[in-house]
Amino acid sequence: MASDRLDAPALPDFTILKRLARDQLIYLLEQLPGKKDLFIEPELMSPLDRIANVSILKQHDIDKLYKLENKPIYSNSEQLCFLIRPRVKHVKHIANLVNADKKAGLSKKYKIIFSPQKFYACDMILEEEGVFGDVTSDEWPFYLLPLDDDIISMELPEFYRDYFLEGEQRWIGTVARSLNLLNTIFGPMSKVYGIGRCAKMTYEMWKELLEDEEVVQKERKPDLGLVFMIDRDVDYITPMCSQVVYEGLVDDIFRIKCGSVEFGPEVTSSDRSVKILLNSQDKVFGEIRNEHFSNVFSFLSQKARNLQSQYDKRRGMDIKQMKTFVSQELKGLKQEHRMLSLHIGACESIMKKKTKQDFQELLKTEHSLLEGFDIRECINLIEEHINRQVSPIESLRLLCLLSLTENGLIAKDYRSLKTQYLQSYGSEHLLTFSNLKRAGLLTEQTPTEALTAVESRVGKLVTDKAVGKLTDAFSSLAKKSHFRGISKKLGLIPRVDGDYDLKTPRDMAYVFSGAYIPLSCKIMEHVLVRKSWAGLEEVMRLLNNIEFSEQLTERNSFQDSYRTIVVVFLGGCTFSEISALRFLGKEIGYRFVFLTTAITNSARILESMTETKS
Amino acid sequence: MDFCTASWNPMGDAYYRKFDLYQMEWNVKEEFKDCIVAVGPYGGPIALMKNYLKKEGGSSSRPVLEIYSASGVLLSTLTWKSGQVVHLGWTVSEDLLCIQEDGTVLIYDLFCVFKRTFTMGNEVKQNQVLEARVFHSEYRTGIAILTGPLKFTIVSNIEDLKLHRMPDVPGAKVPPSCWTVLIQDRMTCILLAIGKELYLLDNTSCTAITLPGLSPLSGAYLHMSVSFHYKYLAVFTDSGYIWMGTSSLEEKLCDLTSDIKQPPKQMSWCIRPRSKRVAIVVLWDKILLVGGCAKENILFPLDEETFMVSELDGVRLISHSTHEFLHEIPKATEEIFKIASMAPGALLMEAQKEYEKESQKADDYLREIKDQNLLPVAVAQCIEAAGYEHLTELQKSLLRAASFGKCFLDAYSPSDFVTMCNDLRVLNAIKEYQIGIPLTIVQYKQLTFPVLLDRLVLRRLYPLAVKICEYMKIPEFQGVSRVLAHWACFKVQQKEKSDEEIAHAINQKLGDTAGISYSEIASKAFDCGRTELAIKLLEYEPKSEDQVPLLLKMKRSKLALGKAIESGDTDLVYTVVSYMKNELNRGDFFMTLRNHPIALSLYRQFCKYEEPETLKDLYNQDDNHLELGNFHVRASYSTEKGVEGRVAELQNAVDEYSKAKNDFAAKATEDQIKLIRIQRSLQEKMDKPYVDYSLHDTIYNLILDGLQKKAEQLYKDFKIPDKRYWWLKMSALAEKEDWEELENFSKSKKSPIGYLPYVEICMKHRNKFEAKKYIARVSPEQRVKAFLLIGDLDQAAEAAIEHKNENEMNMVLSKCSGVTDAAVADKIERAKVQLLKK
Structure with a gap:
């Protein structure tokens, strides 16, 4: 494999998606001129924070910010703006608020901004509650949140339950539109592979959108080449396994929320919690995120020693050198130092929990x-x-x-x-x-x-x-x-003589301590290497034959873009899968971009299935 | 070119000419004065209502409404069966307004097809319409009405019906001798004359007016007229005096006195846009007067009864035999054709003529123009003048001259020339007798091409419209597709053809043309009562979001549901489902949903939040006992608060589960009922919330509360596995720190989970003393672990060595730290070496 190793192509800059979303939101807020209070549903708070922080919102006449909870609100503002997901529950709550105000003889302006889109049922509720005329509504087409250089999340955790449990298809169009948006900005993508019923439907809808577009696609160099869509239920095994790569472990234990994590006092070894962003900007994290946990600690201690020696350079510096050191290096070192100590803290905390019998x-x-x-x-x-x-x-x-x-x-x-x-x-x-x-x-x-x-x-x-x-x-x-059969056919359980070398892994199994190669990733590897579904007939029979592959555009001259692949996980993907595919990408010279309805893990999937008393 | 100027009539420094547009070949015998006549502006159609007066004694002949094109081609007729019509007028979109005596306004299209009706309010209805006027402002049509008691009512825009009652004229007893609608600063006013007084009515007040510069001896007002764009006003008094001024009533332009003192039949302005000169045209029975600021007037004798129509750039004169146009000669035309003109355009015309004769004079003329650097001007003049000519021959010779001239220009942009050729081609085509729209180029530019296209479509001149669009290279989306869509909408109204035939014909012609909306056509078909045709047409509609609403409108909800589901757009499915919910009876509704699982699951989601009871009905309908059971279980803890209520819900669940043959769920729920009942009695007894505990937690708490017997009983009643019970009791006793009881418990029966857990649980509660008690009973395999747990490395090492188990030895070794345990470590190392030797 290593012999014909190609360099993985560079990634396009996805931050443009953030700017786009921000501009759209600002435009919508300005549709309601004057001071207004903004009520945000809890689930949108973190994503919103990544798009437009409080000061930007304040610049656009947002007076106060509230979390939208299922209780009466106290606001003196004449104008109330609600930013919500299109859920019956929320709309009903807002309708009740409006009706309460009406009863009290207050007349205010209400505006609901639905993200990423409005559903017909929302209007229906407003109508049934008799407030349709009192409320204006808008859609904020905020589909895609780039969490990292190569991870784009739709932040729709409910997609999983809605589709895979309730059989609701309402989010499929949303995914199709997201793909279309991505294709418009970074495409044209040339080929699509997919597996799963939902993937197929999504593709069909996307295809319709593509056909509707009258734009003549210019021969421009696409940043993204292929799409691979996969339903979460094609591979339930992988998310049900304990994660042992660092990022996955952090997610399992501390819950990474919208790309950031809150480390509690047991990690920070102080009395307060610290919230940090986990992405490739954090150099320390960038180096350990994909590592098996057993390697992380030794890596971190090595890192600490390096850092110390860099600090030590100060000794024996003259004034001038010291000045450049302070102005140029110190800040970076300090930041690195801070991160390092946090990750070491997190590691200790994980060790405490996970090394137990x-x-x-x-x-x-x-x-x-x-x-x-x-x-x-x-x-x-x-x-x-x-x-x-x-x-x-x-x-x-x-x-x-x-x-x-x-x-x-x-x-x-x-x-x-x-x-x-x-x-x-x-x-x-x-x-x-x-x-x-x-x-x-x-x-x-x-x-x-x-x-x-x-x-x-x-x-x-x-x-x-x-x-x-x-x-x-x-x-x-x-x-x-039919896991056994599939596992045998695809060789998901690596045969190892002696210990599996987790430091320099040979295959994607390292993300599960060498015990198992994630099924989802293995299927992708198979298809990408062979450039078709050929050879997987038996496996596909066991997976119900819902696979497809279609050419979207004529083969263009930019062969290079073929090696940038958008992997679409319908129903969520885990950090272990991301790590595995990043590893695979390095091996075969591909670059993966992860588009997922949400980042998930076993706990998230199972919690969404659990019926509780609350 | 003197023949050209033969028809020119000089007045001051301007010339006026009158020429034939058409020889009318219509068959109208009645005199205009016995009819109500209305002619639309911009070469619009002519409406005539004959016999409009109610005949006393119930005459047999009803009024007849006839609509002709400007060339006198009959477009449609209608026998009038409604009330007494007072006035006719055309709207800006070429609909005919028929204003009745009772204030009802009926709107017909060009083909006498009734469109809609509205009334002008109760006051008008009671008092009857005396006079009415239809007036136009940009893109709007308004109506002004004068009723018997001399009250004015105005509607500024018939599309947006808002009635304005104008204030009364104080002391008015007789109807005004003449009145007109003025538009000042977008405000609609009425100017009226009673005898020698002039009044201006606006929304709020009535003001008496004196016209500036009006001679005091001019006498009573007989007639007044406002120009096409409401810029100028002219009044005619009984002394034959004509005052001309601005409609703001602030400035006088000029005046003149005619020899004829009788009240004129009609009076109209004749102005060319952007021209400084103004003229008024006054029409009497036998004579037509054109007057202006110049000393002399022009008089045309009239042979026939004539009707005059004001246009943007002149007036149209319609008689029984001819249709003429009277206008001021435009500057460009005047300069070229004026006798002995030396204007560049005139010279260029001469040059071109000589060139055709192959005469060298051509060069002389050209040189003369070029020497003055006026060739561009000459070309422009010829192009412009071509536009003003009615006769194609003249148009051609002017364009030929321009074309000749531009050969001698460097870097000349031909776009003006090409545009003019295109425009003239279009204008000539619609001027054609059969079509009969005599638009001048000025009017055409004002009207704009899209409006012209609309008018052609309104006249059902589809082929011509398509040809023109193609010729003008209009994008399909705005041009051909639109025309075709209109054609299709017209086509579906043809009742004599079968649905299949029409659907096929339409699809044949339209195919997949961009910008065609089949749903619009289908909607039209449905409006005409052709539901089947509409459905057929909808099949061609590619967009489901357009198909579905119409299908619903046609009450084809099942078809709509199918389409919506096919589209994958859940919003559409919701639309249909919510429609069906209200439209169908519950049984049918549920049945339909049952056949469409996607719709069903959507509706279920909705019901979950909004109508839980409906959800139950849904499951009932399906005999889905399993889901019903689940439903009751959910209700038992989410909606029911009281214990009895919960038990009742659970009992329902048991019944449903049994019906569903799900023994497991039924049994589990029965157990739950049993448990809840026990919990309730416990709760009462202990005054502690037991009800929300699981079985495990219940027993655990019983032990904590010291109710060992009760716990024992539950253990037996619920057939709790021994292992669980041991874990549970052990943990509970340890938490209670009831070490004595724990010891008793350990001795009561052989532990199914072994004795290591005892050690573990004691250590968990940091009681090494108690832990040690159980070490002896831990099975030999686990003993090393046990010793390690209590931190007795020595003993652990002993045991490991005794077992000769290398793994265990390593385990112990890994716990050894530093100097303190050196002895132990040493011992193990030695044992390991021994082990290896063997």
């Missing part, structure tokens, strides 16, 4: 499940995990991993484990299990194999857009995983 056992269980060894023992361990109430989400994760790798639980285990879980965490989780079953994450083995035939037929039906007549029962069947 439990975690090692957990990893061992996961690896056994992936390899298919000692399943009985794993089940016992999971049971003990549940019985001891270790963690509701972790237990669910293991259950799902068991189901996904074993192609469903056998009836006896299915019942007993569920019973145990309900006893531990309450019977309302009956609904959680119902959700997990529908999503195909936790299923019961079907006794007859005759169903597989039905399945593949259904799979074919699914690809046909016009045939939407798919009952939930069938689709959950279609989602059943």
Whole structure:
């Protein structure tokens, strides 16, 4: 592989997307002239902060900023502006506020800005609540937030539940428009690969948008060449595994939110929390983010020594040298120093949690499940995990991993484990299990194999857009995983003699300590290397044959752009997958740009499936 | 070229000419004075209403409305069946306004197709219309009405119906002798004359007016006229005196006195835009007078009864046999054709003529122009003059001269020439007798091409419109497509043809032309009551968002739903679903949803937040007992607060789960009911919130609260696995720090989870003393771990060495730190060496 290694092409500058979004927002705010108070829904706060900070908002006549919560508001302003996602809940809340004001005889101006778009249901609510005329509304087409040089997030975590659980397709158009936007600015992209029902629908809608555009595409050099779309449910295994690369671990433990993380007092070793951005701007982080955790600590201590020696240069400097040192290097060093100490703190905190016996056992269980060894023992361990109430989400994760790798639980285990879980965490989780079953994450083995035939037929039906007549029962069947077969065909479990070298890894398996190559990434590697789906027929049969590839534009002369690939994860992607693909990119000279509906991990997926009392 | 000037009539320093536009070949016998006549501006059509007066004694003949083109081609007729018409007038968009006595206004199009109606209010209805005027301002048409009691009502824009009652004229007893609408600063006013008094009515007041420079002896006012753009006003008094001034009533331009003192039939301004000269044309029965600021007037005798129409750049004179145009000779024309003119244009004409005769004089003329550097001017003059000519022959010779002249110019941009040729071609085409729109170039420029195109379309002259668009190279989107779309809209109204035929014809012609909206055409078809045709046409519409609303309008909701789902646009699906929800009965609605899972899931989402009860109905309809069960479970903790309510919901859930043959869920829910009941009694007894605990937590708390027996009972009742119970009880007792009970518990039965956890839990609560008690009972395999837990390295090492287990030894070794444990480490190292030796 290394012999014909090419340099990966440079990435386009995605910050233009931020500027675009900011200008659009400012324009919308100026549509309501004069001082106004802005109410922002909590989920939009972090993304908004990345686009336009408070001072920019204040410059455009925003008087006060509030978080929109489900309670009465106290504002003296004559003009109220709401920035929300198009959700029935929020619109209803706003309608109630307006009605309350009306009752109190107050007349104010209300404006709702929907991001990224408005849904018909929103207007319907306004109409039903009798405030349609009192409220003006706008759409802020803020689809894409560049989180980093190569990560663009739509920040739509609800996409996952809406589509994969509820079967709601409303966000598909949004993704299609995002792709179109990306294509307009950085395209024209030349080829698209995809796998999954949602990917297919998204592509169809995007294609329509492309056809509608009357612009004659000039022969310009595209920054982005290929698109690879993948549904989250094609590969549920990967997000269900414990993450062990640094960035993934930080996400699992501290929750990275919109590209930034808040380190608590246990990390900062002071009494306050620190919020920092995690991206390639942070040099220290840039070097460790993709590393297996076992390497990180030694790297950081090496780094600390280097830093110290740079500080030490001061000694023996004359005044002039000192002056240049202070003015040029010191600031950078200090910043680096600060980051370094934070990451070391984070590492310590992670070590404390993860080097415990439990975690090692957990990893061992996961690896056994992936390899298919000692399943009985794993089940016992999971049971003990549940019985001891270790963690509701972790237990669910293991259950799902068991189901996904074993192609469903056998009836006896299915019942007993569920019973145990309900006893531990309450019977309302009956609904959680119902959700997990529908999503195909936790299923019961079907006794007859005759169903597989039905399945593949259904799979074919699914690809046909016009045939939407798919009952939930069938689709959950279609989602059943055939992990063992796929794993064998693709060689997802690397055969290693001796210890897997995590320092200089040979393949993408390093992101899971050498135990497993992420399925999603492996499929991509396969397709990109062969430039087609050829050779994957058997695997695709097991994955229900919902793959496609289409040429978008005539082959152009810019072969180079072929090596910049937009990977679209419908339903979210994990940092482990990002790390794995970054590694792959370096190996085969490709550059990946990640477009995801949101950054996800096992906890986020499972929490969205959980029914709680609140 | 003297023949050209033969028809020129000098007046002051200007010339006026009158020439034939058409020989009218219409068949109108009635005199104009017995009809109501209305002629649209910009070469517009002629409407005639014959027999308009109500005949006493119920005569058989009803009024007849006839509409002719400007050339006298009959466009349509209509037998009038509505009320007494008082006035006719054309709107700016060439619709005919028929104002009835009762203030009702009916609007017809060129083809006498009724469009709509409105009324001018109650006052007008009660008092009846005495007189009415239709007036135009930019892009708008207004109506002014005078009623019996001498009240004026005005509508400034018939598209935006706002009635204005003008203030009354104080002391007015008789109707005004004449009145007119003035537009001053975009305000609509009325100027009226009663005897010798003039009044100006605006929105608020009535002001008496004296015209500046008006001779006091001029007498009573008989007639007044405002120019095309409301810039000038002329009044005629009974002494034959004519005052001409600005319509602001502040400045007098000139006056004259005619020999005829009778009130004129019509009076109209004849002005050329941007010309400084003004003239007034006064029409009597047998004579036409053109007068202005010059001393002399022009008089034309009239052979026939004539009707005069004011235009932007002249007046049109319509009689039974001819249609003439009277205008001031434009400057360019005058300079070229004036006898013995030495203007550059005139010389260029001469030069070109000589050139055609192959005479060397051509060069002389050219040289003369070129010497003065006037050739560009000459060419421009010829081009401009060509535009003013009605006869194509003259147009051609002027253009030929221009074309000849421009050969001798360097770097001449031909765009003016080309534009003029194109424009003349278009104007000549529409001037054609069959078409009959006699537009002058000045009017055409004012009207603009798109409006002209609209007018052609309104007259259903589709082929001509398409040809013109193609000739003028208008982008398809604005030109041909638009015309074709109109054609299609007209086509769908042809009732005699079958739906298939029409749909096919339309698709054949339109194909995939850019900018064609099939949904608009379909909408038109639907308006004409042709639903089937509309549906057929919609099939050609590529955009679902256009298809769906119309399908809904046509009550084809199921078809609409299909289209919406196909489009993948969830908003569209929502639109249809919400429509169907209101339109269909519940059963049908649910049935339809059931056949469309995507719509169903959307609606479910909606119901989840908005109408939970509907959700239940939906599941009921589907016999989806599993979801119903889930629904009740959800209700049991989200909506129901009281214990009984929750139990009831759960009981419902059990029933549904049983129906769904989901034993597991039914059993789990039954257990939950049992648990809740127990929890309630516990809650009452202990005064502590038990109800929201899981089974595990309930027992845990029971142990914490010292209710061991109860805990034991639950353990048995709910068949809790031993392992869980052991973990649970052990942790709870440790948390309670009831070490004695813990010890008892450990001795009560053999532990199913071994004894290492005992050690662990004690250490977790930092009780090494208690932990040690259990070490002896830990199984040998786990003993090393146990010793390590309590931090007894020595013992751990002993055990490891005893087991001869290298892994265990390493584990111990890794815990050894520094000097303190050196002895232990040493011991292990030695043991390891021994182990290796073997």
